[in-house]
Each structure stands twice: as C-alpha cells, then as structure tokens.
Amino acid sequence: MAAAGTAPRRVGFVGAGRMAEAIAQGLIRAGKVEAQHVLASAPSDRNLCHFRALGCRTTYSNQEVLQTCSLVFFATKPHILPAVLAEVAPVVTSEHILVSVAAGVSLSTLEELLPPTARVLRVSPNLPCVVQEGAMVMARGRHAGSSEAEFLQSLLEACGQCEEVPEAQVDIHTGLSGSGVAFVCTFSEALAEGAIKMGMPSGLAHRIAAQTLLGTAKMLLQKGQHPAQLRTDVCTPSGTTIYGIHALEQGGLRAAAMSAVEAATCRAKELSRK
Incomplete structure (x- = not known):
C-alpha cells in the first residue's frame, strides 16, 4: 500500500x-495522480467519454478495475452497488483499499458483501470537488486502520476539505453539504433576482x-469566525443590512434552511435503511 501522503x-x-x-478531475488537477493511471468502468460509453x-x-x-488498481472508488447508484460488489468480490485482495461514495449504503452493508477482511471506507463528497x-467527510470500516484513513484523507484533500467522522454523521453531511450545494444555488439565484x-x-x-458567496465563505474559513459575528460586523445601526436581515427573518429564511437540511438528512437515513 502507498504510504500516507503519497500518490497511489x-x-x-x-x-x-x-x-x-x-473526484477524478480534482485528483488529476492537483497532480495527485496522472490521468493515464486512472481506470474507470461503466456499462456504456455515456459517461466513460468524460473520463476519456x-x-x-x-x-x-x-x-478489470480491481485487477488493475489498488485504490478503487465505487461510485455507482446505491441500488446497483450490491450487485456490483458481488461481482467484484472474487478479485478483492488484501492489497485493495475500497472506497464507497454511494449515498445511503452503510459500512456494515459494504462489509457484508465483500471478503471478511476487506479494507473499506465510506466517503460523502459533494460536487465542488471538481x-x-x-x-x-469519511468513515472507516472495521478493517481500515489509521494509515488507510490518513492516506485517503491526504489524497482527497486535493479535492477540497476532508474530515474523518463517525459514520452516524455521514447522512447529516449529505443533507448539509451534498444537498447544500443546491440550497446555496437557490439562495444565490434569489439574491441575483432581487x-x-x-x-x-x-x-x-x-x-x-x-x-459574494465565495468571499463570505473564505472569510468564515480563514478567520474561523462564527457566522453570527461576521453578520454583526456587517450590520450598522439603521443601515441597509439590518433592514435586509429583518426582511429575511420575516420570510422565515433561517427556519426554511434548517428544515431543508433536516429533510435531506432524513431522506438520506431513509435510503440507508432501505
């Protein structure tokens, strides 16, 4: 296995x-892996053309992907993944690190469908990886140790921020960040339309x-401030911002955003149970 921080x-x-x-484009752009060392499989050319x-x-x-690569991302639709894992299980070895990005498929389900000592991790990414x-966020299975987790985290940080969490928080991340991309786009569109x-x-x-969204996000991350503090810094007495904040509160923006994350998280958990 490649050491933590080194490219596979x-x-x-x-x-x-x-x-x-x-994910592939992020890894390639960051120089973590050369394009000719990436192998992707699919049943048709519909998506493979983008990899080519x-x-x-x-x-x-x-x-063939398992026989060629030691690090393999499973990125099929969740309902297809069990059949795919059953298909590749005979060629899984102790050299493989297997990473699922399929929403709603638990580590226990993954491990049940693979050889007993398979090193499995689960990752919840979002589209800005591109x-x-x-x-x-990522969670590790029973046979994936700290070296595998550190190695994967180091690799995926080429695509953005990656943190290890307990598996129970993966579905919450799906509601917050996976679905959150669409929520933020909706807000950006509404700002522009105003x-x-x-x-x-x-x-x-x-x-x-x-x-405006990009700059605000960078300030929050780089300064480590709570959003309420930055919001307070922008609001001046009787100024334009506090009038706008009042309108947002009247429209229920805060409650609607919380409900959106809750609804998406509950749906992710529902898919996990299925």
Missing part, C-alpha cells in the same frame, strides 16, 4: 457518473451574487 500508482472508479468524474476526455483509461469490466473546493428586480443586468447580478 493507479486509481480505479467503478461507476463513471458526475461524482466519480468530479480527461486522458483516463476506460473499460466495460468492473473486475473545482478542488469540495466538502467531504438585484435584477431593482434594475441590475442579469449576468452582472449573478456574477456578483456568486462572488
């Missing part, structure tokens, strides 16, 4: 959808709204 010789993806592509465009190798055989600004209503051109409004 070959990285495999079983499943070639948008999330697999996002990155310079990666592709195959229709899931077993621009190396992802927010990811400016459009007041007379700003559409393209400019959307660019400024997106940059």
